[in-house]
Amino acid sequence: MDFGFIMEAFPQIAAAIPVTLLMVFVSAGIGWVLGLAAALVRKNRTPVLSQILAVFVSFMRSVPSVIVLYIAYYVMPAVIYAYGQNIGWAIDINAVPPIAYAIFALTLSQAAYSSEVFRAAIAAVDEGQTEAAYSVGMTRAQALFRIVFPQAFATAMPNLGGLFVGLIKETSLAYYVGVYEITAVANLLSIPKLNFIEAYIMTTVVYEILSFLFNKCFRAGESRLKRFRANAAG
DSSP, X not given: OOHHHHHHHHHHHHTTHHHHHHHHHHHHHHHHHHHHHHHHHXXXXXXXXXXXXXXXXXXXXXXXXXXXXXXXXXXXXXXXXHHHHHHXXXXXXXXXXXXXXXXXXXXXXXXXXHHHHHHHHHHTSOHHHHHHHHHTTOOHHHHIIIIIHHHHHHHHHHHHHHHHHHHHHHGGGGGGGTOOSHHHHHHHHHTTTTOXXXXXXXXXXXXXXXXXXXXXXXXXXXXXXXXXXXXXXO
């Protein structure tokens, strides 16, 4: 075990944490909003759009994340460039940083998986509470935001926490398209002297710490939402 390498490399690996967290927060934030919207559309059985979203969710859940990443990084720019040529626009696809494609791919994945989580959570809310909200004069939007969503989020929180922690690990795939996140930096530092064992031990520690901290955050949020759900049910 090369402890000298560990002491030298660990600060550089830790310095890549903000890049990983940027991908995680942006992908989860946008993906969950899209997932919630997709869940509402599918729950209401909106014609055509509901079927399209069902196909999208099925596709995203069937294809490995790394394939989605490759499609976003290699196929999408080529399609955009070809379209730009057809309409006479000079689109510089090289101006888009690799992290943007990684975030796009991860966002689509989060949207698909979270939509199923939200759909099940919304379905778990007793419809009698919604009808009671309408009976006291609430609008549909008020009933959703005051009655349905808080209880649905309480139900969905454990699964959302699992998605979030899983997303932290999935960001390591961005290494394949040139994003210098935790895994990429560890690999690059280990190449000159083949210190792969030390590098992977350090990345394991970093990912474990991040997963532990965010698990704690989601459990705290879950406890608060459960108390709200219990009060609402009472």
